[in-house]
Amino acid sequence: xxxxxxxxxxxxxxxxxxxxxxxxxxxxxxxxxxxxxxxxxxxxxxxxxxxxxxxxxxxxxxxxxxxxxxxxxxxxxxxxxxxx
Numbered sequence: 001x002x003x004x005x006x007x008x009x010x011x012x013x014x015x016x017x018x019x020x021x022x023x024x025x026x027x028x029x030x031x032x033x034x035x036x037x038x039x040x041x042x043x044x045x046x047x048x049x050x051x052x053x054x055x056x057x058x059x060x061x062x063x064x065x066x067x068x069x070x071x072x073x074x075x076x077x078x079x080x081x082x083x084x
Contacts, residue, residue, distance in 0.1 A: 001074045008043040008068040015062035020044070026051035038065070 007021055020036035021044050030053050036044045046054055 001077055002048050002079070003072045003074060004045050004047050006043060006045045006070040006072070008070070009038050009040060010066040010068060011038075011064055012040040013063035016065055018059070019056075019061050019063070019065045021054055022057050024053035024055065026053065032057065043067070 009016075009020070016038045018035070018038070020038040022035045023033045023044075024030040025033050035057075036042075044054075046052060
C-alpha cells in the first residue's frame with residue numbers, strides 16, 4: 001500500500017513560482033482548490049485516498065520544472081501502476 005507521495009521542487013528559477021502542483025476537490029468536475037507555490041526545496045505531500053486529486057492544470061511553464069517524487073510504501077507494496 002502507498003502511504004504517501006511527496007513532491008520536492010528542485011529548480012531555483014523564480015519564474016516557476018506559479019508552476020506548483022494543483023489540488024482538486026472530489027466533485028465530478030474536480031474544481032481547483034489550491035495550487036502549491038513552486039519554490040526550491042519546498043514541496044507537497046499527498047496521502048492517497050479514493051477522493052483525493054492532484055495534477056497540473058494547463059498553463060504556461062516559464063522554465064524547466066524539475067522535482068523529486070518520493071513514494072513511501074509498505075513492504076508488501078507491488079502496485080507499479082501507482083508510480084505514474
